[in-house]
Amino acid sequence: MASQLRLRSALALVTGAGSGIGRAVSVRLAGEGATVAACDLDGAAARETVRLLGGPGSEEEAPRGAHAAFQADVSEARAARRLLEQVQDCFSRPPSVVVSCAGITRDEFLLHMSEDDWDKVIAVNLKSIFLVTQAAAQALVSSGCHGSIINISSIVGKVGNVGQTNYAASKAGVIGLTQTAARELGRHGIRCNSVLPGFIKTPMTQKVPQKVLDKVTGMIPMGHMGDPEDVADVVTFLASEDSGYITGASVEVTGGLFM
Numbered sequence: 420m421a422s423q424l425r426l427r428s429a430l431a432l433v434t435g436a437g438s439g440i441g442r443a444v445s446v447r448l449a450g451e452g453a454t455v456a457a458c459d460l461d462g463a464a465a466r467e468t469v470r471l472l473g474g475p476g477s478e479e480e481a482p483r484g485a486h487a488a489f490q491a492d493v494s495e496a497r498a499a500r501r502l503l504e505q506v507q508d509c510f511s512r513p514p515s516v517v518v519s520c521a522g523i524t525r526d527e528f529l530l531h532m533s534e535d536d537w538d539k540v541i542a543v544n545l546k547s548i549f550l551v552t553q554a555a556a557q558a559l560v561s562s563g564c565h566g567s568i569i570n571i572s573s574i575v576g577k578v579g580n581v582g583q584t585n586y587a588a589s590k591a592g593v594i595g596l597t598q599t600a601a602r603e604l605g606r607h608g609i610r611c612n613s614v615l616p617g618f619i620k621t622p623m624t625q626k627v628p629q630k631v632l633d634k635v636t637g638m639i640p641m642g643h644m645g646d647p648e649d650v651a652d653v654v655t656f657l658a659s660e661d662s663g664y665i666t667g668a669s670v671e672v673t674g675g676l677f678m
C-alpha cells in the first residue's frame with residue numbers, strides 16, 4: 420500500500436519492534452511520516468529496526484526528535500514506566516500512537532504446562548500491555564493530547580488453540596483490556612483497538628512443528644500464511660485519522676482463518 424504521509428506529526432511507540440510484526444509496523448509507520456520510538460527486549464534488534472527506517476535517527480547519536488531505539492522488558496513495571504519517561508525525555512512529548520507488539524509463546528499441552536510457562540506468557544503478552552497502555556494513557560491525559568493505542572492480540576484469543584492455554588488466555592485478555600480501555604479513554608480522545616493476526620510468517624511461527632503448519636495453512640481460505648506487512652497496513656490505518664471513529668474494535672488479519 421503506497422504511503423500517504425497520514426502520520427507526519429505523530430510520535431509512535433512500538434514495543435516488540437526488533438522483529439517480525441513490530442519491525443514491519445515500525446517501517447510502515449515511519450513510511451507514513453511518523454517518528455518512531457522502537458522498543459525491544461533485544462536492544463540491538465531495536466537499533467537495527469531504527470537503522471532500517473533510514474532518514475534521521477538511523478545513524479549513531481541521532482539528533483533529538485529523530486527515530487530512536489529503546490531497550491526495555493515491558494513486562495516489568497519499573498521498566499515500562501521508565502520507557503515512557505525516556506520516550507518523553509527524548510521527544511519532549513508523549514507518543515500519540517502506541518503499538519504493543521511484544522509477545523512470546525511457551526507452547527505445551529495443558530496436562531503438562533508448567534506454572535512458569537503460564538506466568539511468563541501472561542506477563543509478557545498481557546501484563547505488558549496493561550503497563551504500557553496505562554503509562555501511555557496517563558501521559559496523554561495529563562498533557563491533554565489525543566492518541567491511538569493498538570494492541571496486538573491473536574485469532575487464538577478468539578478461538579483458542581491446541582497447546583496454547585497460556586497464550587490464548589493472554590490474547591483473550593488483551594481484547595478485554597483494550598475494549599475496557601476504549602470505554603474509559605474515549606472521553607479523553609484516546610482510541611484503543613486490538614488487531615488479531617492469524618498465521619503470519621515471523622520467527623514466532625517458525626517454531627511451529629511443520630505438520631501443524633501444513634495443517635493450518637490448508638485451513639486458510641486465502642490459502643497462504645500472511646506477511647508482517649499485512650498486519651502493519653491495518654495497524655497504520657488504526658493509527659491514522661482514517662479510523663477516527665473506530666475504538667474498541669477487534670480487527671482480524673487472518674486470510675479468513677476462523678472467520
Ligand SMILES: CCCCCCCCCCCCC[C@@H](O)CC(=O)SCCNC(=O)CCNC(=O)[C@H](O)C(C)(C)COP(=O)(O)OP(=O)(O)OC[C@H]1O[C@@H](n2cnc3c(N)ncnc32)[C@H](O)[C@@H]1OP(=O)(O)O
Binds near residue numbers: 526616619624
Ligand atoms: C486439524 C488441524 C488444526 C490446526 C489448527 C491450528 C490453528 C493454529 C492457529 C494459530 C494462528 C495464530 C498463531 C499466532 O498467534 C502465533 C502463534 O501462536 S505461533 C505458535 C502456534 N502454536 C501452536 O499451534 C502449537 C503447536 N504445537 C506444538 O508446539 C507442539 O505440538 C506442543 C504443543 C508443544 C506439543 O509437542 P509434542 O512434541 O508433545 O507433541 P506433537 O507436536 O507431536 O503433537 C502431538 C499431536 O498434537 C497435534 N497438534 C499439536 N499442536 C496442534 C495444533 N496447534 N493444532 C492441531 N493439532 C496440533 C500434532 O499435530 C500431533 O498430532 P498427531 O499425533 O496426529 O501427529
Ligand SMILES: NC(=O)c1ccc[n+]([C@@H]2O[C@H](COP(=O)([O-])OP(=O)(O)OC[C@H]3O[C@@H](n4cnc5c(N)ncnc54)[C@H](O)[C@@H]3O)[C@@H](O)[C@H]2O)c1
Binds near residue numbers: 441461
Ligand atoms: N506471527 C504470528 O503468526 C502472530 C499471530 C498473531 C499474533 N501475533 C503476535 O504479534 C506480536 C509480534 O509477534 P511476531 O510474530 O512478530 O514475533 P517475533 O518473535 O518476531 O517478535 C516479538 C518481539 O517481541 C520482543 N519481546 C519479547 N518479549 C519482550 C519483552 N518482555 N519486552 C520487550 N520486547 C519483548 C522480542 O524480542 C521480539 O523482537 C506478538 O504479540 C505475537 O503474539 C503473532
